[in-house]
Amino acid sequence: MSFEPNKTACASTPDQEYLPQPRNSNHISKAPLKDKLLTNSSYLAAEIPLKLGHFMSNLWTSGSELSSSFFLHNHETETQQHIIWLLGNAYYNKPLDGIQQAILEAQKDEMFRPVQQENQVHTDTTSMSMLWPSDFYDDFVSRLWMTYRHNYPPIRPSNHKTDIGWGCMLRSGQSLLANTLLIHFLSRDWRRQKQEQTVYKQYSKILHWFLDELSPRAPFSIHRIALLGKQLGKNIGEWFGPSTISQVIQALVSDFAPANLSVYIATDGVIYRDDVQDVATGKKPRGDFSHLITRVSSDEGGRQEAKNLYEASNNDDAATPDRRDSEFKPVLILVALRLGIDSLHPTYYPALKACFEIPSFVGIAGGRPNSSLYFIGLQGDDLIYLDPHFSRPALETKGLSEYTKEDFGTYHCTLPRKINIANLDPSMLLGFYCRTAQDFDLLCDQLDLISQKHSAIVSVQQSAPEYDEDVRSENDFGVLSDEDEELSVDDDDHSIF
Template sequence: MDGMFEMYLEGSIEPDDIPNTREPVYILGKKYNAVQELDIIRQDILSKVWFTYRKNFVPIGGDEGLTTDKGWGCMLRCGQMVLAQALISLHLGRDWMWEPETKDSTYLKILGKFMDKRQAPFSIHQIAMMGVSENKEVGQWFGPNTVAQVLKKLVKYDEWSSLAIHIALDNALVVSDIREMCLSCESPEGSGSLKCEKGDWKPLLLIVPLRLGLQDINPIYVSGLKKCFQFKQSLGVIGGKPNLALYFIGCVGDEVIYLDPHTTQKSGSVENKETEEEIELDCTYHCKYASRINILSMDPSVAVCFFCSTESDFNDLCHSIKRDLIEPEKQPLFEIAYEKPKQWTPTLDDAVEAADFELTGDFDSEHEFEIL
């Protein structure tokens, strides 16, 4: 991947990122015409924050710790991309576009939260160290649910965004649980919750971990997965192809469009983007050309993501899920319930990490996104 990235930069090969087709192209809920809007599609993709492997950063876990995440950090980087896009949508709007000259203070503040240093709240350092609480040692592969659980813990420390993360367990979206979380506030003492004033809603990053097959995606799920990219609340899919974590941001026909973290770049800090070095470094957080693969080539372990800035967004998403994902599909991706079923046994915080897919039987970790 590193060599391919360098060839793109040098312009020695023609990109094959978006096909010349009349089929609609969807990028995080926005519909495009590939023939008439290719430049706009590419600008939209370029505006997504792209996190990749980095090298020569401050050691993780002390002076003897790791100074690169090459070979183990791709799922962590995909988690960063999802969270960064949620913050961009929240603070700048879904239609915000990045350009090399961009020096927007809000954008730079968001980007700064992900820099490769211990103090940054969503750095590779913070995610890797918080992963220890999820039984993942530093340098060990994460599954899609593990990175979601870690991000859920870390966002609680970002008062500026006041973002809530809900992870739907057992293929079920429980509306009452989400509403209770997004319409409540932490008490000053942290000893419970206080109801917010009417109309207050914590912006929601909703993550639905799924297993869509054993070793390959079951074709029965393809239609539903493609529809997820079409919802206006779409924040893409954390997933990959066997042994490689990828961030899927859209689809066209039977192919999915993704950002690939498997490029190793130097570490640094963009800060206020005042020096030439900082300007150049900012450009390394944006991918000029996305990639695509057939949807059936995806690993069946995925986490579908949505962002609801307002209560109205969430209500609309629930309606869309019921109308487009559940009612017409023979085998829905997941179910939606307004109250927790009586037979429900796990709690939201204490449940077994079902979405890292600790399946019973003869399944090894090679198909569970846990390769070291």
């Protein structure tokens, strides 16, 4: 299934060198249509996303015996390989030669090289960028990339000065939120290489919010994420799952009014329109998980200390205002899913791939078994990701104006990596950003369309069902509720770290 590509991203057509001209075109103008197709195959393969409608029209009127279904079947896979999706934007790729393809294949399913080889990684950047369309590459290197850091102030009440080995889902969640905020404040068309000075100030402020320190100026730091996780029963240094990181993101954003963003968490893969409306208009308060905290019997004192530390790091001026009006506030919709048992079930491949074509899509925090990645792009059956398993020193604490572009450059990745969709872990967190009520309506229509054509992974309903009190009394009979079960089985992440 395919949505209409984002017009901004597709405004510039590929250069002439990206579109090989038909061979001997002056000598076949009167040739049969089938011969024309064979002769112009390279040209059509490169330009088919733009020319398909025009070509199909000519195909029907020509009276040729070659059917449209035959054409689409033989070119579908090749066409998908020539389209690269990046957070809802479509880019068109020229066919690669054998050497270029071998280089890209070598990037599949690999983690980043060891830290000691970091310089070599960056020396390969120029040659690697030539393998991708320039407009795609400019977009890719503009996305924010949160990775492991070390030598930051300890996360009290623990002594952790690094999140190596346990923080990859926390960093993937940071990446999803950070790129949502980039779109929220700077628009989807923002590019790091072309930003003006006034825009740079906002960009640097967003990065400042994610610094590795426990202070009001860093509301989305690894410290505050870990402290909220502690309140949810996750010890500092313990792995997070999609459900936990979604609740943490909701609490972080709700406690920071300057973000001017609301967060809605879907229940069991279902988005309820009325609930989103309540969250976006301020009728539903900040996500409260106190009912989950009371069910955890151990380390009561540690959770209270984490709560006190977290609240002390809040900026009183950033308290969420009591807003109960009809204005639709931009909303980040988070959907935690498990699409399979031990691996991602193939029946969900098409629907998951279709999400990358939705303009409001802001990525997936999840990954391969036992490690979380942040997925932002798609090419054929390969997902393009940002990998948090790459440790850097934490930035020194100093004034906002004192950070250099080189400092902030450590929050951007220059080497796109790919992994086949078959290698994904089934547990993941999807994100969608809707700036307006119209954007939300469009998202619902697109998700409905995906559900009609493929095995549904996210469904949309008008309102949540209402239950009688006796339906909610299963604990009286010793039945484990969903919330109790989630807290008793090390979350729903199956040890993603």
